[in-house]
Amino acid sequence: MSALPPATRDWLAGPALARLWSGARQRLESNGVQSTGSLRLTAVSSRERSDLSLLLGKPLTGAAVTVRLDALDERLRTSAAGLGLRQVLEELGPPLVDRRAAREENAAERQRVRASLASSLDASPLAGLEWVGRWSDALRRTGIPKGVTPEAAVRTFQQAVQVLGVLLDPHRTDACGRGELAASVTGSAHGLDDGSWLARLVQRGIALAHGTDLPGDAAGRRALWRLVSVTPDEVSSTVLTYGLRPVGEDWRARSLRERADHRAETHLTSRDLLDVRLHLPAGTTVHICENPRVVEAAAEAGGSHPLVCTSGSAATVVLALLDTLASTGSRFAYHGDFDWPGLALANRIIRRYGAQPWRMSADDYEHLATRNQAEKIPQLPLAGQPVSAVWDAGLAPAMAALGVALHEEAALDLLVDDLRGAP
Incomplete structure (x- = not known):
């Protein structure tokens, strides 16, 4: 409950005195919450001048008014308010903060x-x-x-x-x-x-x-x-792979080749990548996808091309594997989601490794969108901040024009056909 009489509080809280209280609050908070010094208000309106005259008990003229805070404090104490300046400010607003003491x-x-x-x-x-x-x-x-x-x-x-x-x-x-x-x-x-x-x-x-x-x-x-x-923890984060056939006779290389022979995907940890250089045969192109479903479908179809999955974000372990493959001469082809985060991730991979876009052109996007519409597949709205594609200046405008997001699964049959082709 306010310590000010209701009528007094309503008048003090009026807009004509708002600048006075704001300036007084700033001054008290900066000087140790003491009612000292003065406050100058400029470009005072006639309504402000009238209410300030009533508050201070003296006629005011001119466009500027100087208010001594000690005089204002005394005036408030002897008025209907019956409280000092600090108490009035805290009745009209939040508690004052002694910024000097806080500093x-x-x-x-x-x-x-x-x-x-x-x-x-x-x-x-x-x-x-x-x-x-x-x-x-x-x-x-x-x-x-x-x-x-x-x-x-x-x-x-x-x-x-x-x-x-x-x-x-x-x-x-x-x-x-x-x-x-x-x-x-x-x-x-x-x-x-x-x-x-x-x-x-x-x-x-x-x-x-x-x-x-x-x-x-x-x-x-x-x-x-x-x-x-x-x-450090080098086993909890993994990168999903399929079909890696590194050369060499160490146990890791043999294990990866054997899993590839059996059409089995492989999760590699950071620890797996510490002391090994995965050297694939010369001229190998490693396909990179964004979604694990592509790896699953490639394995089910017996794909013959090596595949690395970013699982939606190029985590450190993913980049560590791609760095290793790049250092031993592998080339890359990248496919991801046709949405703005998907383009951002594609930009990152393509810039870092010089990867070739894999079915990621504006024509590819429009073909998939048209096919989905013809098959009456529900459309997913494109949301978020647009991202330009570094490999195709027409892709982002095409996506913005249609306003449809396409996840990688929309192109799954085409990607699997590519992965089943001759290596």
Whole structure:
């Protein structure tokens, strides 16, 4: 319930005094919530001048009005409002924020966090190491991520120092999994997951200690963990493949050829790709699709062409496989969905590998759309922000004109026919 009489509150909340209260709120929030100083209003309307005259108890003339906040505070206290300026502002709007005090408190909290970091470093095996000063300076420059409380920041810094102390111990001989290390320090196996603040702090320290740049991609970050004998998760993410027949007599090459002989798809993990170079026969074109159903259909039909599936997004393990194949001379042909995300993914693959578009022209799109319409297949509306196709300037306009999205399954019979053709 308002502490202001209803009629008084209604008058004070009127539009003619809105600029006064807005300016007074800004001034009090910036000066320690003190009713001091003055406020100048310019281009004052006749209605504003009239209400300001009533509020201040004196006639006002001219297009500009200067209001002393201490006088306004006193006037409000002795008026029907019966409250000071701060109380009136909080009756008319949200509570005032003492921004000066908040800044001072934030500065004090930052100092406490920095002091805690320095104390943790001094008490750790890292004390005195040349790179530690640069690591600490970098942390001060980057600051604390938004939303992280000072208490959480202190705890995270302490955990980072603890992890680095373990990993960079010159007498350490044993390797460990990243999940195990995280659980031992944070209590959670996900405490050092890629992208977490703690993981970034530790990775920056590892990079500085080893005189290397902080990697910008997931593969580089995994390599950084391996540099200190920490095994990242390299088995949960997979890339779906079919028909890969690498040359060579190592067990992986033989296994892939045998699965291809039996028309069996293969899921390869990042771990599978660590120590192997999949060298396909010279001149091999690897087809790339977006949807697993294409792999399934190719296997059912006994397709003879090698096929790699992005499963809707070119995850790190997918790019790792394609990078490996590209480095050994493979060429690529790409097909994906005819929607805007599909074109964005196609652009990425085609740019990165110089892949040839595979049934991905404007003519291909219009043919499939016409066929679907003739077969009375329900149309899927095209939604989202348009994306231009780097390989065919006419594709995006054709898609926008028809407004129909076509998933890869719409071309499944044509793709399977291609994959069954002579390699």
